Amino acid sequence: MSKGAGNTRTGAAGPAASTTAGAVLEISGLTVGVRGEDGERPVVSDLSLTLARGETLCIAGESGSGKSMTALAIMQLLPQPAARISSGKIRLRDMHRGDIDLAVLDERRMRRIRGDRIAMIFQEPMTSLNPVLSIGRQLVESIEAHTDLSRAEARRRAIEALKAVRISEAESRLKQFPHELSGGMRQRVMIAMALALKPDVLIADEPTTALDVTVQGEVLELLRDLQREHGTSIILITHDMGVVAEMADRVVIMRHGRMVEEGTATDIFARPQADYTRELLAAVPRIGTGVGRQKSAEAEMRGSVAVVNDLHVRFDLRGGFFGRVNRRVHAVEGVSFSIAPHETLALVGESGCGKSTTAKALAGLVPYRGDIVIGGCNLAGLGRVERKAVRRDVQMIFQDPYASLDPRMRVGDLVAEPLLIHGIASKEERSQRVAALFERVGLSADQMELYPHEFSGGQRQRICIARALALRPKLIIADESVSALDVSVQARVLDLLKELQREFGIAYLFISHDMAVVENISDRVAVMYLGQIVEMGTRDQVFSNPRHPYTKRLIEAVPVPDPAKRRPRFARLDQEIPSPTRKIGEELPKLALRDVGNGHLVAVS
Amino acid sequence: MIAYLGRRVIQSVLILLGVSLITFALLYLLPADPVRQIAGRSATPATVENIRRQLGLDQPFVIQYWHYLTSLLSGDLGRSYIQRSEVTELIVSRLPASLLLMVGAILCELAIGLTMGLLAAVRRGTATDQTLMVASFVGVSAPQFVVGLLLLYVFAVRLGWFPIGGYGTWRHLVLPSLTMGILGAGWYARMMRSSMIDVLRQDYMRTARAKGLARGAIIFRHALPNAILPVIAMIGIDIGIFMGGIVVVESVFGWPGIGQLAWQAIQRVDIPIIMGVTLVSAFAIVLGNLLADTVAPFIDPRIKLR
Numbered sequence: 001m002s003k004g005a006g007n008t009r010t011g012a013a014g015p016a017a018s019t020t021a022g023a024v025l026e027i028s029g030l031t032v033g034v035r036g037e038d039g040e041r042p043v044v045s046d047l048s049l050t051l052a053r054g055e056t057l058c059i060a061g062e063s064g065s066g067k068s069m070t071a072l073a074i075m076q077l078l079p080q081p082a083a084r085i086s087s088g089k090i091r092l093r094d095m096h097r098g099d100i101d102l103a104v105l106d107e108r109r110m111r112r113i114r115g116d117r118i119a120m121i122f123q124e125p126m127t128s129l130n131p132v133l134s135i136g137r138q139l140v141e142s143i144e145a146h147t148d149l150s151r152a153e154a155r156r157r158a159i160e161a162l163k164a165v166r167i168s169e170a171e172s173r174l175k176q177f178p179h180e181l182s183g184g185m186r187q188r189v190m191i192a193m194a195l196a197l198k199p200d201v202l203i204a205d206e207p208t209t210a211l212d213v214t215v216q217g218e219v220l221e222l223l224r225d226l227q228r229e230h231g232t233s234i235i236l237i238t239h240d241m242g243v244v245a246e247m248a249d250r251v252v253i254m255r256h257g258r259m260v261e262e263g264t265a266t267d268i269f270a271r272p273q274a275d276y277t278r279e280l281l282a283a284v285p286r287i288g289t290g291v292g293r294q295k296s297a298e299a300e301m302r303g304s305v306a307v308v309n310d311l312h313v314r315f316d317l318r319g320g321f322f323g324r325v326n327r328r329v330h331a332v333e334g335v336s337f338s339i340a341p342h343e344t345l346a347l348v349g350e351s352g353c354g355k356s357t358t359a360k361a362l363a364g365l366v367p368y369r370g371d372i373v374i375g376g377c378n379l380a381g382l383g384r385v386e387r388k389a390v391r392r393d394v395q396m397i398f399q400d401p402y403a404s405l406d407p408r409m410r411v412g413d414l415v416a417e418p419l420l421i422h423g424i425a426s427k428e429e430r431s432q433r434v435a436a437l438f439e440r441v442g443l444s445a446d447q448m449e450l451y452p453h454e455f456s457g458g459q460r461q462r463i464c465i466a467r468a469l470a471l472r473p474k475l476i477i478a479d480e481s482v483s484a485l486d487v488s489v490q491a492r493v494l495d496l497l498k499e500l501q502r503e504f505g506i507a508y509l510f511i512s513h514d515m516a517v518v519e520n521i522s523d524r525v526a527v528m529y530l531g532q533i534v535e536m537g538t539r540d541q542v543f544s545n546p547r548h549p550y551t552k553r554l555i556e557a558v559p560v561p562d563p564a565k566r567r568p569r570f571a572r573l574d575q576e577i578p579s580p581t582r583k584i585g586e587e588l589p590k591l592a593l594r595d596v597g598n599g600h601l602v603a604v605s
Numbered sequence: 606m607i608a609y610l611g612r613r614v615i616q617s618v619l620i621l622l623g624v625s626l627i628t629f630a631l632l633y634l635l636p637a638d639p640v641r642q643i644a645g646r647s648a649t650p651a652t653v654e655n656i657r658r659q660l661g662l663d664q665p666f667v668i669q670y671w672h673y674l675t676s677l678l679s680g681d682l683g684r685s686y687i688q689r690s691e692v693t694e695l696i697v698s699r700l701p702a703s704l705l706l707m708v709g710a711i712l713c714e715l716a717i718g719l720t721m722g723l724l725a726a727v728r729r730g731t732a733t734d735q736t737l738m739v740a741s742f743v744g745v746s747a748p749q750f751v752v753g754l755l756l757l758y759v760f761a762v763r764l765g766w767f768p769i770g771g772y773g774t775w776r777h778l779v780l781p782s783l784t785m786g787i788l789g790a791g792w793y794a795r796m797m798r799s800s801m802i803d804v805l806r807q808d809y810m811r812t813a814r815a816k817g818l819a820r821g822a823i824i825f826r827h828a829l830p831n832a833i834l835p836v837i838a839m840i841g842i843d844i845g846i847f848m849g850g851i852v853v854v855e856s857v858f859g860w861p862g863i864g865q866l867a868w869q870a871i872q873r874v875d876i877p878i879i880m881g882v883t884l885v886s887a888f889a890i891v892l893g894n895l896l897a898d899t900v901a902p903f904i905d906p907r908i909k910l911r
Contacts, residue, residue: 075815077811077814077815081730111817111818111819112817113817114814114815114816114817115815115816115817115818116817119815119816120815122808122811122812122815124808127807127808127809128808128809128811128812129809129812130809130812130813130827130831131809131831131905131906131907132830132831132904132905132906132907133826133827133830134906141816141818141822141826142816142817142818145816145817145818145819145822146817177906177907179906179907190812193812193816
């Protein structure tokens with residue numbers, strides 16, 4: 001690799017930032033070890049890289065690649081006492097005092113570097129701000145920690161910082177608490193806090209992973225603009241190759257704690273050298289590459305597995321002296337759709353749009369109004385026992401494979417449980433069926449005796465799929481089922497889902513915020529916004545010819561994993577998505593769907 | 606907020622009503638006969654019946670309870686059978702001493718317990734942590750009369766730093782407060798430690814460190830307010846435990862509070878005093894819980910009272 005790579009800057013981020021050449025941070029031979037039961041195990045091995053002034057260096061890789069550990073090592077924030085830097089140098093260039101080796105710096109001097117010279121923002125804006133301190137207090141204290149400014153001056157700096165991250169009414173925001181702000185706003189506050197002192201280096205660890213795609217666009221653009229203004233060097237850690245393509249000047253690909261490849265963004269994407277990089281790029285879902293798979297006439301003939309008609313789900317909020325219901329969250333407002341066998345209907349939208357609530361109503365997990373017809377039976381008219389029998393046909397796979405399996409049960413028992421609940425098959429038959437299911441989802445039957453923690457995330461999601469399959473359902477609801485997985489694992493799980501569909505003719509209701517994944521798997525797509533469907537049609541209709549402005553924005557906001565197609569500006573959100581909470585009696589305006597041709601439905605207001 | 610308080614007050618009144626009914630019923634069903642206690646062993650059956658009628662104890666339960674409730678509304682807790690004075694007066698004259706002891710004990714247990722818990726959490730896994738946790742375990746499991754006598758022996762008898770018993774100066778307050786506080790301190794130390802360890806793991810603690818804040822600011826400004834929340838809810842419940850302890854501790858130290866009053870009354874089946882002390886204690890517990898819940902939103906802005 002090239003040392004002092006300041007002049008290797010390429011890409012479209014503009015020439016302004018690259019006027020000052022030279023490295024600001026130099027890591028050489030960094031090894032980070034984590035102590036475990038069987039001795040110390042390296043999580044970062046012999047890593048060397050250089051960060052030039054004003055450049056954006058992306059460290060990309062899948063979970064367990066050591067990218068976050070590298071960031072924490074730079075800040076000396078490694079989880080104590082288990083992890084430590086076992087060797088290597090982290091040199092921070094200091095024009096006045098010469099270089100400082102952060103790897104061996106004592107805590108007192110390191111504290112002066114943190115926040116002042118190197119700042120960091122984290123993945124979870126919801127939990128990274130202290131819930132009991134006001135935004136103002138948290139901003140002012142980080143300014144005060146490194147300057148001699150008076151309280152009033154620090155406050156003025158805090159307001160400036162909030163304005164810089166485009167937060168309106170900055171002054172009154174200071175009094176607000178984190179829980180009063182949305183995720184995107186909180187992340188902007190984090191950025192304001194990190195950049196208030198104009199650090200040389202900003203480390204952003206998955207800064208947009210927890211955000212909705214339109215908000216992600218906003219935050220990435222903000223980072224790019226601020227970098228252009230201040231000339232800050234950014235280390236951006238991400239698993240999302242789309243984000244890498246949008247942001248990076250240079251890219252480091254990591255795997256199992258080692259650097260696999262390093263190069264300019266253009267080179268990495270256009271001419272990847274390492275096999276792993278090629279695999280990684282191949283696994284990335286891209287919009288516009290979904291295999292054409294039109295709904296067959298046969299599927300049309302067979303009728304519907306599930307029909308949802310005018311579904312409403314509202315949650316009561318209580319208040320007032322007698323604790324009466326005075327407001328309602330209108331989570332789902334008059335949603336209608338149907339799913340045929342062999343078909344995948346994707347429900348897309350951003351957080352709070354009601355897509356998961358729709359799924360829960362369909363699975364019988366929340367009370368609803370309206371009609372849900374499964375296999376020709378309207379659930380509304382059935383008693384408990386009959387309803388249980390119908391529900392067998394609908395199974396669910398959840399987002400978090402870590403939290404959705406009982407840690408104290410053997411995975412074989414977990415998969416057998418649905419059979420047990422519905423009183424199907426004898427004990428031997430059950431274990432035979434479970435063994436067959438394990439084989440089918442790509443696990444081996446002798447793994448049935450193990451516990452969930454002994455599996456990786458992808459394997460656990462396979463166990464969840466096996467469990468969902470146990471009752472041979474007609475419909476599987478997959479709620480963000482691949483969102484928590486690494487891209488390579490994600491691709492394999494998606495393939496498995498498709499295979500199972502071909503084999504058993506299962507219909508999927510596939511819920512996701514990830515437009516590229518949706519494009520990859522779905523036959524039809526319904527876009528939800530504020531509890532209502534704003535657009536619905538075949539995949540090609542929605543993706544090639546989006547008609548509703550919200551759909552357009554959603555598709556445009558997805559970062560394209562190709563630096564050559566980098567957008568000059570991201571889709572901008574005019575305002576925050578409004579709340580679906582309404583006072584009693586106040587109704588949300590109902591959208592009517594109009595057919596614009598061949599069943600492509602678009603909302604007209 | 607006001608609606609919330611209104612609702613809570615109504616709930617509290619209902620709770621107190623329930624407590625009064627249950628206590629009254631239990632005392633009614635008691636095999637010990639208060640009239641015999643008052644009349645003495647040599648009294649004739651006629652005298653006994655006479656006293657019974659005077660006290661209204663010959664009336665059916667419902668009538669007795671109704672009379673008690675109606676006079677309660679005017680602040681009248683009845684007359685003591687033995688001491689020949691108003692229960693309200695007796696309790697009012699002794700309440701300040703008990704409240705003082707309670708405040709002293711709460712300060713002790715918070716000061717000792719929270720410090721121990723905080724220190725143990727920050728030094729998690731070290732010898733300090735282990736020593737503190739053993740100490741807290743001893744504090745939790747030691748009976749109060751043993752702790753009281755031990756403290757008396759060491760600090761009053763051997764060292765002579767504090768008086769052996771009685772009431773009056775701050776010196777009198779120290780040993781009884783400590784005795785009461787040590788039990789709670791053990792609980793609080795354990796609670797504070799686990800709460801603090803949980804908070805130290807949170808993402809926002811990493812943010813605070815990443816900002817380059819000093820260690821003191823990180824622990825006291827960022828961690829402590831978050832960690833102390835569950836402990837505050839505990840204080841409300843704690844007052845109930847106090848009421849039990851106060852009977853023992855006031856007897857050991859000769860502290861003239863309602864605990865001693867209750868102790869004497871129980872021995873002599875002085876029903877109006879037992880009723881009165883029970884109601885006052887229940888009131889203190891209800892009030893303590895209400896206060897704890899009302900304070901919480903000032904520490905955690907996410908908590909809304911409604």
